[in-house]
Amino acid sequence: MNFLKASIQRYQLGSLLLLVLLLAVVLPLSLDIFRLNLVGKYLTYAFVAVGLVMVWGYGGVLSLGQGVFFGLGGYAMAMFLKLEASDPVSTKIQSTPGIPDFMDWNQITALPAFWLPFKSLPVTLILVVAVPMALAWLISFAMFKRRVGGVYFAIITQAVALILTVLIIGQQGYTGGVNGMTDLKTMLGWDTRTDSAKYILYYVCVALLVAAIVLCRWVQTSKLGTLLLAMRDKEDRVRFSGYDVSNFKVFTFCLAAGLSGIGGAMFALQVGFMSPSFVGIVPSIEMVIFCAVGGRMSLVGAVYGALLVNAGKTLFSESFPDLWLFLMAGLFIGVTMAFPMGLAGLWEEKIRPWWKSRRQALREAAVKPPAVAATPVVPTPEPEPTLPEGVGSQRA
């Protein structure tokens, strides 16, 4: 029993269960399928935000190019779906039937070689994770081995995001250009546009997200997690304790990239298209904002961040499309100034201590005679200068 309690605490299963309850029960029961599909879309961003908690919150390395990995995963999945949608029968009016429509429009007459692996679903599923991770490894290995970090790393990741966008838009014949890949319909003959398919995809998305959080939590509670925190604090001390610091950063960056790729793939499946507007600088920065609002030290918080900011975006941009960008910027500034640890930090540092002292006060009031209980107001204890739960929770 104690072991169970300890492991619940260690892996923060309480807050995770609450999240699962919300995502798997409350939201599906209270929202129609259109809105639920939107939530599913937001959750695909949450994969990126969860990855950012690892890279930025734990690793201390800010990446402004996570959209690249989201996009690569998304494009990998979209390429598979597009190939299936471009069977010779439905594309018989093209001059070359059997290839995606945008290729035909661009006078391409045969499927390019790099499209061939995406004819197979298992290979595609591997590539969804492998391609983002490979690129992440390349970037991070080159950077971290040379001890490039901080602002410089952020700028380079941003440049990569820009390069990939330009590449995708420029190579219209191979990528669908600025329109992206549209009209994705079926996966192995299963129509992904029906309501039942949307429900199933939503639940798959939730399950994968929960698995991602558990995986990250496991990494955080391992020695590697402690090392990441140690590196963020005193990198030289870790290096001169016999660790090759760059390897740990590379690992974390690749982990985040792989997760982002899964998010991208789920996006392509649920939304039914993929375009360069989810790859570039702006979406990459938005994803950092999701993470910051949720709390960059909290995996579960990052999911709430992604949900809330996107819900806000949908809500506001429906009524005030021009104001949204300003609001978003204001939100980011506000969060970093007022509560740098995000919603999760707000919860841990303010709400929980307040609630505890409140309960304490109520309990004391119940014990003492009412005349006494009415007068003394128990002062709210100052929150101790500790980090949110999860930091340093590896005590033996």
Added chain:
Amino acid sequence: MSNTDFALAVEDLSVSFDGFKAIDDLTLYIDRNELRVIIGPNGAGKTTLLDLICGKTRASSGSIKFKNTELTKMAEHKRVRLGIGRKFQTPSIYENLSVFQNLEVSFPKGRSVFGALAFQCDDEVKARVQAVATEIGMDDRLDTEAGLLSHGQKQWLEIGMLLMQEPELLMLDEPIAGMSARERELTAELLKRICQNRAVIVIEHDMAFVKQIAHKVTVMHQGKILAEGPMEKVQADPKVIDVYLGH
């Protein structure tokens, strides 16, 4: 360069920063089981010497051999794995982690990425943390967040983190800076205990402290060695007096 019996053999070592020679053709040998104190005025190159040995700074020329292994081209973490531990001038500990975690992270196992993922804090690790914590007198503070420790305790903790790795060469840069008289005494005792079975290099300014701990003293001045030998001999050396008291 020939092989030697010394724990550390520094020969003809030079490093220059934009033409300024911080270390100038320096040769230094440290015996196994020796506690050597390096003294010298500010800017003499004491800290730079430690930086060169542990790899924080790259040598321009010369050789540094640890147990006859050439170090000059080796990556920092590999030098540590060979058995070189270095304490920085300002206490360098992980403030957000507990004392226990600070020591645990320094345990020399699970140093690769996947090794760290699979690392288990087993009884061996716990026993070692306990032993080191007792050695540095902090076995009752294991759960304290390291950032809340006093300055002196932080210094001890960093020494403890090095002891976790059982280094054969321990380099301490001003270990008693900012310590009270009582803490200095305790540190001196600690250093005398831990210099068994290993070579220790200490940089220090406090002469009373140096006298207490040093087997041998090396005086550095302008990147060179000015004098070397037992404390009494060095203190009587006219060149040393000259450098310390001015012309």
